[in-house]
Amino acid sequence: KAKSLATGKVILDEDDLEEPLWDLEMALLESDVEMSVAEEILDTIEADLTGERRGFTEQTENIVTAALRDALLEVIDVGQFDFDEHVAASEKPVVIVFTGVNGVGKTTTIAKLAKYLDDRGYSSVLANGDTYRAGANEQIQEHAERLDKKLISHERGGDPTAVIYDAVEYAEANDVDVVLGDTAGRLHTSNDLMAQLEKLDRIVDPDLTIFVDEAVAGQDAVNRAKEFDSAASIDGTILTMADADAQGGAAISISYVTGKPILFLGTGQTYDDLEKFDPETLVDDLLGEA
């Protein structure tokens, strides 16, 4: 390396990178970034850095961390759009359908968003497309009452598409700005329920389909995001339970798979526990720089 030293440069080769990259992979996995996503990110970094000439005063480690920062931002900062502006600019009623696996916080998030919209001067109607789960009607009914919102619901066992359809008609007739359509939680392995979601998406044709998942989710986040996206194309994600987990690797995995932005974080169980998502903050958290 004499010549490089003389000119103040070192050339990184694969061996220099092996250890820091392994450490990074473990760090990403510890943060719940899905393995294949982590590996893609590391490949990008390796390709970027191998053969690169760098000032020899810079530690390889720092160079790698800087490259990781860029790579993570590139994954997560995808088509970030402003939810408020989107609602403002869209023709009313804006129809939003929420999807996701069981128990991740869809219904609670809808209640939070009704409040959020209310605070910004938009009216909304809730539609309970969960005609399946025990206590689902009573749960969303109580939220609607507390928030003083109209709820459209059918009997348990009814057709979810019909419920949301009714809510859209209600909104049109009553000049309501936003329809917040709930759906029953379902696992992506249930063919019947995924087909039902596809039908709902086709017939209702919502302005936004928001995928809800939880920040505590591990490696499986990738599978479900992929399957939900293919059943009813996702426009954005809300990650709940961010108050329970500081890691947030699920945000990276889901953005990577869907290519769509994370819009909000759920940070608790009360109506105000909803925060706008900021890609830079998440990356800082992941890199332990917060």
Next chain:
Amino acid sequence: MVLDDLGSSLRGTLDKLRGKSRISEEDVDEVVKEIQRSLLQADVDTSLVMELSDDISSRALDEEPPGGTTARDHVLRIVYEELVDLVGESTELPLEEQTILLAGLQGSGKTTTAAKMAWWFSKKGLRPAVIQTDTFRPGAYDQAKQMADSAEVSFYGDPDESDPVAIARDGLEATSDAEVHIVDTAGRHALEDDLIDEIEDIEDAVDPDRRLLVLDAAIGQGAKEQAQRFDDAIGIDGVVITKLDGTAKGGGALTAVNETESTIAFLGSGETVKDIERFEPSGFISRLLGMGDLKQLTERV
């Protein structure tokens, strides 16, 4: 629909060892790397994965394979033994009078599991009752009541009472002719100190025979901290893994069992009260590694 490619590279690596009778350090390294990958992709805690793989590699190199066994079967048996050793047998559940307290994160499946377990005990000939102490979540009372109805078991809850400790106490009394009391609680997580205090109070009042942590199969690396916190607060005797009808491998439960020095009691695989099974180690380990019936393989050895 969902391609299950997990474990296929592990199988490939092991297949390479099929004909060999001696194993080199290199062979072991390669297998252990693949096992690490499988366990990490199953959401097992990273440091636990490293511990396990160190144990596996030293045993694979130190122990002489029994006569006639291939290197592949030798390594496989060690992997299986180490995992069985860690996960243990199903949590002991005597078929007698008892009180069981359920705890866990928001949305992990406690209420559904309470009804499922009640159904399970009733099939074993005992009279169970579900007691709903969740006063926080909207509709929690109705949900638990409807689930208990579909399990055809007794139910107690009080939508007008706001103190979960009072409900727990009243509920045990009101259902005193039941033999198995299953106490459901509101969801909470490790960082919610006031809610952790609350479940300590419920635990005090109920004085359960068993405290089960209900964990979503998809939980990631956070499982460790969550399990620690619940264990510190109330002491965890067993784990229930829910939502195994999805593709998540449930490695978080392995972490939790390791942290709490407990075992796994039940597996949940659906939304109806019948979608419950007792835990059985070999199926679970096969799922973790993404391989077929390992037990059968190792019994050949």
